[in-house]
Amino acid sequence: MPDTTAYTDILVADPAPHVRQITMNRPKQLNALSANHLNEIVAALELAAEDDEVRAVVLTGGEKVFAAGADLTEMAKRDIATTLKGTRDRAWEGVRKFPKPLIAAVNGYALGGGCEIAMHCDIIIAGDTAKFGQPEVNVGIMPGAGGTQRLARTVGKSLAMKMVLAGEMIDAESALRAGLAVEVVPHEMAVERALRLAATIAQKPPIAVRLAKEAVLKSYDMTLENGLDFERRAFTILLATADMKEGVAAFLEKRKPTFQGR
Numbered sequence: 001m002p003d004t005t006a007y008t009d010i011l012v013a014d015p016a017p018h019v020r021q022i023t024m025n026r027p028k029q030l031n032a033l034s035a036n037h038l039n040e041i042v043a044a045l046e047l048a049a050e051d052d053e054v055r056a057v058v059l060t061g062g063e064k065v066f067a068a069g070a071d072l073t074e075m076a077k078r079d080i081a082t083t084l085k086g087t088r089d090r091a092w093e094g095v096r097k098f099p100k101p102l103i104a105a106v107n108g109y110a111l112g113g114g115c116e117i118a119m120h121c122d123i124i125i126a127g128d129t130a131k132f133g134q135p136e137v138n139v140g141i142m143p144g145a146g147g148t149q150r151l152a153r154t155v156g157k158s159l160a161m162k163m164v165l166a167g168e169m170i171d172a173e174s175a176l177r178a179g180l181a182v183e184v185v186p187h188e189m190a191v192e193r194a195l196r197l198a199a200t201i202a203q204k205p206p207i208a209v210r211l212a213k214e215a216v217l218k219s220y221d222m223t224l225e226n227g228l229d230f231e232r233r234a235f236t237i238l239l240a241t242a243d244m245k246e247g248v249a250a251f252l253e254k255r256k257p258t259f260q261g262r
């Protein structure tokens with residue numbers, strides 16, 4: 001079990017074998033991502049990355065709200081010199097580089113940095129109350145944690161422009177149609193569905209899962225040829241793992257495999 005006493009803005013639990021749940025927990029501020037809140041999420045992800053027992057992580061805000069973006073109270077005080085130090089950018093880098101499967105369970109608002117942190121996740125499960133948006137333009141700024149790039153690549157130019165330029169939100173069904181969310185479920189089921197998916201992934205061979213995640217993400221910033229090359233090398237590495245031998249042996253012996261992450 002993780003030590004959760006160090007956190008004030010998140011809850012951390014291991015609700016199923018090999019599955020960690022990180023719950024954003026600043027309900028009064030609609031889970032606005034203050035520096036401390038984001039840093040705690042990143043610290044929890046770092047611990048999850050280090051812990052061999054953890055094979056998949058669910059990030060959620062619970063049943064009511066995912067996250068309403070950067071904390072505007074803090075942002076009001078931020079100046080250029082502080083921003084240029086890059087502390088927040090490095091925190092986002094910590095989310096981006098998380099190497100294990102990360103599933104977002106989104107209910108209610110996922111706005112600004114909230115939408116961006118959902119898009120940092122590998123899979124988004126939306127509750128039927130989910131609302132995704134990049135409303136930064138309403139407060140005189142623009143997305144700054146990957147929103148313009150990830151949204152355009154995921155939902156296409158026109159919808160991305162509508163969300164980023166007009167600040168309009170989309171609901172769960174629109175997010176599903178646009179490919180931002182992979183499933184829409186009743187809001188009270190979103191966390192449970194994400195946990196079940198995480199549990200399914202957690203039963204797979206961890207090294208294969210890790211390399212497969214990396215390979216899919218490479219498709220965002222590599223040419224097809226380089227991506228295929230990466231895939232081939234990753235595939236070749238997996239042929240040398242004990243889990244591959246176990247997986248094939250279990251199939252041939254008609255039994256369930258037990259993967260060790262070796």
Ligand code: CAA
Pocket residue numbers: 028029030032033068069070071072073109111112113114135136138139142143144145
């Ligand atoms: N930062 C700080 N506090 C926030 C917040 C935020 N982003 N969003 C909501 N809150 C606070 C409100 O100030 C309010 O606090 P009080 O009760 O103390 O007044 C509380 O949460 C509840 O909010 P509302 O009363 O506004 O609730 P609502 O249901 O009427 O509206 C909302 C909900 C549409 C999400 C609205 O709160 C809102 O528009 N929030 C701001 C969303 C936003 O602009 N996000 C982008 C921020 S910039 C960013 O994200 C950039 C980045 O990371 C790179």
